[in-house]
């Protein structure tokens with residue numbers, strides 16, 4: 447175990463979630479955008495309408511700024527945040543998918559190089575070569591999505607990997623294809639929405655109307671396909687995820703996210719339909735509102751994906767608190783709960799003050815604090831004023847009258863479908879209970 451990163455009020459997981467939301471919108475836009483751009487550019491050459499190229503230039507510049515500044519910065523941010531929040535989770539992924547990422551980065555470099563060449567050579571080289579550059583970008587970007595979706599899907603459903611340890615067994619798992627197709631459909635929809643916003647700022651009225659309409663059509667088709675694939679995706683979720691979210695063992699959160707996703711989808715559908723039938727309605731102000739909706743909708747959707755993964759951070763393999771959940775013989779990985787039960791959790795915690803010894807009653811609370819930080823802190827806010835599932839408040843609801851009551855709760859922790867079992871020996875359990883009792887609001 448590595449040192450624990452405590453984020454006051456929030457949890458470290460929420461920091462990743464926040465950065466990720468900023469990342470995912472530019473990412474999906476960057477992957478979908480060039481299919482639309484290449485389509486418009488081809489049309490401009492084929493129908494000999496150079497005025498369409500004004501749009502091509504504007505749209506590409508937006509992608510360059512929005513995706514390659516915000517998208518790149520937030521992408522690096524996710525790596526930093528995830529590395530400190532969940533070093534073992536990241537390590538688990540890297541040990542299996544380092545070549546996946548390396549491949550993705552090759553395509554990412556192609557993306558970066560080709561968009562700059564594309565932007566700066568528009569109108570300066572022959573149309574055929576310029577279009578080739580656009581196609582190169584469009585394919586490279588989509589291939590990077592093909593690869594990264596495999597790693598995201600692996601975290602959600604690790605498939606046959608748990609038995610074989612094989613790269614592709616984890617990659618092409620049960621949620622891979624539905625997730626890839628859902629993302630692909632929504633990437634076309636997002637590209638359409640952005641296109642409508644950019645097109646609405648064009649000066650020539652006829653071109654503006656025509657492009658907003660085409661963008662609306664892309665939006666509608668992407669949306670319809672996205673909803674169909676999303677339904678398939680939900681259907682493919684593992685039983686424990688369905689139990690958790692669909693059969694509502696987490697009623698409050700699940701409802702909130704579901705309502706949010708549906709509400710955002712309705713607003714988006716309204717916008718793309720408007721673009722199609724009444725292109726006049728699309729303008730910069732509606733554009734900004736829609737961007738906000740898109741942002742929130744993506745946040746809710748990804749929140750759902752992260753939520754259904756509980757209690758794991760990597761399905762079947764690693765719990766949200768970074769403890770290995772089961773043997774993976776093919777990878778020589780051993781389940782850690784039995785090990786910690788036998789040796790005690792603190793024995794395996796290398797980054798702890800030397801002096802702390804739970805056997806010494808003066809250290810009991812300190813030892814308990816360390817254990818609780820490590821075993822609960824990835825999902826629960828630990829401070830009194832914490833906002834994300836604050837431990838002291840949740841415990842208060844259970845009205846424990848003594849540390850022994852909390853010990854009983856810890857023993858049954860693994861019975862909750864969304865929480866990992868407590869991993870430690872009797873002394874650890876006692877220390878954790880004493881500490882938890884001491885922070886419970888009474």
Ligand code: HEC
Pocket residue numbers: 696699756757758765766767818821822823824825826835837840841843844859864865866868882
């Ligand atoms: C993988 C994430 C995760 C970990 C790790 C985790 N929990 Fe939870 N816990 C949850 C979720 C999700 C809920 C449901 C909260 C809600 O309803 O909003 C929850 C609920 C609770 C509740 C309320 C239970 C009830 O019946 O009302 C308590 C108390 C609690 N956790 C204590 C702990 C303690 C103590 C630890 C560490 C030993 C821990 N949790 C570790 C995710 C986690």
